[in-house]
Amino acid sequence: MKFRYSESVPKRTDNPTAAILKAAADPQVISFGGGLPAPELFPVAEMKAACDRVFDHNGQQVLQYAETLGYPKLRRQIVDMMQKRGVQTDVPNVAVVTGSQQAIDLVGRMLINPGDIVLTEDPTYLAAIDVFKTYGAHLVGVEMDEAGMRPEALAQALERYPETKFIYTIPNFQNPTGRTMTADRRAQIVKLAAQAQVPLVEDDPYGAIRYAGTNLPPLKHYDQDGTVISISSFSKILAPGLRMGWLVAEQSFMEKFVQLKQNADLHTDNLTQYIVADFLDNVDLDQHIKKITDVYRHRAELMLSQIDQYFPASVRHSQPEGGMFIWVEVPGTDADELLKVCLKNNVAFVPGSAFFAGKVQPGTFRLNFSNMDDEQIRTGIQRMAKAIQTVLA
Ligand SMILES: Cc1ncc(COP(=O)(O)O)c(C=O)c1O
CATH class of the missing domain: 3.40.640.10 (Type I PLP-dependent aspartate aminotransferase-like (Major domain))
Structure with missing residues (x-):
């Protein structure tokens, strides 16, 4: 059947985010790409x-x-x-x-x-x-x-x-x-x-x-x-x-x-x-939220400290006070290219190009810290640091 779709159906056939999430679903890959909360904190x-x-x-x-x-x-x-x-x-x-x-x-x-x-x-x-x-x-x-x-x-x-x-x-x-x-x-x-x-x-x-x-x-x-x-x-x-x-x-x-x-x-x-x-x-919702924020504070601080330690000094990043994301800019790189190298190193993120309504700021990307444990954060950031070195070289 050849469907005659309405104007509201997206014209593009590729879906870059789906491709990233699919690649990141490989258990070998440490993914900072998604935006998932920590499931161990769900009040089951x-x-x-x-x-x-x-x-x-x-x-x-x-x-x-x-x-x-x-x-x-x-x-x-x-x-x-x-x-x-x-x-x-x-x-x-x-x-x-x-x-x-x-x-x-x-x-x-x-x-x-x-x-x-x-x-x-x-x-x-x-x-x-x-x-x-x-x-x-x-x-x-x-x-x-x-x-x-x-x-x-x-x-x-x-x-x-x-x-x-x-x-x-x-x-x-x-x-x-x-x-x-x-x-x-x-x-x-x-x-x-x-x-x-x-x-x-x-x-x-x-x-x-x-x-x-x-x-x-x-x-x-x-x-x-x-x-x-x-x-x-x-x-x-x-x-x-x-x-x-x-x-x-x-x-x-x-x-x-x-x-x-x-x-x-x-x-x-x-x-x-x-x-x-x-x-x-x-249930005391404030108490439950405190459990979440205690874990996220720790993960965000760990990820930021790893970035400061392993990424080049030229890197800029946001300093979130909550939520689930850090925004990073690595001057002199193209984040889409960097992602390809990162995926070879079994680590993923979402390049900035996905998020701009207007002109893309090259070298920017989003990291999620809520969904990964300490070991994954350390290993993932160090894998990314190697990929950044390769790309900058
Ligand atoms: C800014 C923003 N708005 C809305 C949503 C959608 O959230 P939900 O539909 O789960 O409430 C998200 C999900 O990540 C988000 O980041």
Whole structure:
């Protein structure tokens, strides 16, 4: 059959990320390429107990169709979590989604017409780039530095593209760079978006897994007139296999959002929502997050110290205070070429080229530290150091 695909199906036949992940799946390869949480930290026994309680008490309800925007009790718990993070909201403004990825997709579907401009940090989250392009967006990268998206660069972009459809930002421990936007910039960026009347989509799956520095309020905290659509997730604080995230937005947006959510999947898995709600009732989430951050702090510090010890002195890297990624730049190299040599040395990463909406910064790549033990981190970084020497020679 020769299918006549819609415009939203990507035209390219190669899939570089899939190729990297496939190569990295070889057990010989130490992969810093994926973005997986540490599975040994998943609260398996607590989840099983929650699951048993849910079936014992609500067996019939959880197997039935349910409300499109989510289990009201879980939405109330999300309201409370957001309040602790510095965001005042209410149940009608919260939607439970099938992973924050679904929220990104639905927001794209709601706001983008083919040819529309979307402003993003450059580099940014690969799967958001893919989604927005699927809906026909023209992505314009906004310059960022160690303190996140630069407000001056955003102001210029908004002046140049006054018809911008929305701004997409990952303020905490950004994927791929691990960088965090400062509090001053958060306030400035929300103000710029509000002045320009351009929605600001805040994607924050990592904010809760901070292992250094002090917590900063989400962009939604600074929002006075409904400019900010805030997305977050249970993937990094509980488990990604749950496919459970949430979106917070003003009422008029929610009225449209519910229709698209209904079209997409009627509602997020009801059983899992009940399990997560029960888990939150019975387990100290802050305590659980502390276990995660203790491990990630150690792995990040180990990886950074190995990089400083074994990579050439010219190398630059980000200094994340949380999340799962370090961004590295090796001047004088092409990261795609470096990856080929690394794969021969049985170590993998994701080259920077995957993450840029605009011009690629050569020699940049993303390293994940959450998913590897100490020995793998040491061996992997030393293998990479050898590959870098080969490429530079
Ligand atoms: C920045 C960012 N947003 C969204 C997601 C999707 O997360 P999930 O759908 O598991 O909540 C990820 C996953 O790695 C991510 O890095």
